Amino acid sequence: MATIYYTGCTLDGFIATTDHSLDWLTSRDIDLDGPMAYPAFQRRLGACVMGASTWQWILDHDExxxxxxxxxxxxxxxxxxxxxxxxxxRDDVARVHADMTEAAGGRDIWVVGGGELAGQFHDAGLLDEVWLQYAPVALGGGAPVLPRHVELRLEETARNRDFMCGRYSVVR
Ligand SMILES: NC(=O)c1ccc[n+]([C@@H]2O[C@H](COP(=O)([O-])OP(=O)(O)OC[C@H]3O[C@@H](n4cnc5c(N)ncnc54)[C@H](OP(=O)(O)O)[C@@H]3O)[C@@H](O)[C@H]2O)c1
Structure with a gap:
């Protein structure tokens, strides 16, 4: 069981524009059966966690x-x-993580975002991996992918059509 921050991001390290648009991401070409794509990742999951802006985005956009x-x-x-x-x-990610671990029943936990929330799990020593799908775009600003000093080890790389994908483990 691993706790994994899995997200699309820009070359300059943002996961949304300042006004929470993901058009720069959802407009790209990806093979959903290809390497590091979401459907296979989803099959590993037992629970997920996100912050308020991400939930608001889902309420506003998900059909x-x-x-x-x-x-x-x-x-x-x-x-x-x-x-x-x-x-x-709210607040204590260590307590929330214990509840998620119980619910996940040995399956992986997905930290959906945003970056500051992923940082809170990192600070608590509870983040195991970071999977990034880099879209071929820079935004110059927006919601940061991981606003912390986080040491990572590159474990795996792949190209999936428009995306350069990396799987990293967190160095503790
Ligand atoms: N590119 C991608 O694949 C991808 C993935 C995920 C998200 N996104 C997007 O990225 C953006 C992320 O927005 P964001 O940076 O604002 O991050 P966020 O984590 O979605 O939301 C941050 C807010 O969550 C609440 N929060 C965070 N930690 C908390 C805690 N421990 N206890 C209680 N409340 C907590 C706080 O709001 P309150 O105190 O006001 O409740 C905080 O301001 C969104 O637009 C989202 O749609 C993109």
Whole structure:
């Protein structure tokens, strides 16, 4: 079981524009059966966690209802009622991680984002891997992929059509 921050990002290290647009990402070509693509990653998962802006993006953009994967949204905000798979929690990522580990039943935990939340898991010594899909674009600003000093070891690389993909382990 591993806790993995898996995300698309720009060459200059952003995961969304300053106004939370992902058009620079969703417009790209990817082989969903190809290396490091989301469907195979999804099959490993037992739980996921995200911050408030990411959940807001899903509410604003996702056409499908959120699925059954046990999901934690960390927030101080009040959101509309969510599907039964979603819990709202706050503050202590170590306690949240213990709850996610129990729910995940030995499967992997996906840190969806954003970067500061992934950094909180790193600071608590709970982040194992970072998987990045680099889109061929720079934005010059936006939501940072990982606003911390984090030491990583490159474990695997692949090209998936428009994307340069890297799998890194966290060096503790
Ligand atoms: N490129 C990709 O594949 C990808 C992946 C994921 C996300 N994204 C996008 O990237 C952007 C990320 O936005 P973001 O940087 O603002 O990050 P975020 O993690 O989505 O949201 C940050 C907010 O979450 C809440 N939060 C975080 N940690 C918390 C904690 N421990 N306890 C309670 N609340 C906590 C805080 O808001 P409150 O205190 O106001 O609740 C915080 O301001 C979004 O637009 C998202 O859609 C892109």
């Amino acid at each position: 499908e209802p959120w699925g059954s994967l046990p999901t934690w949204v960390l927030t101080h905000r009040t959101f509309p009622e969510a599907p039964a798979s979603v819990r709202f929690d």
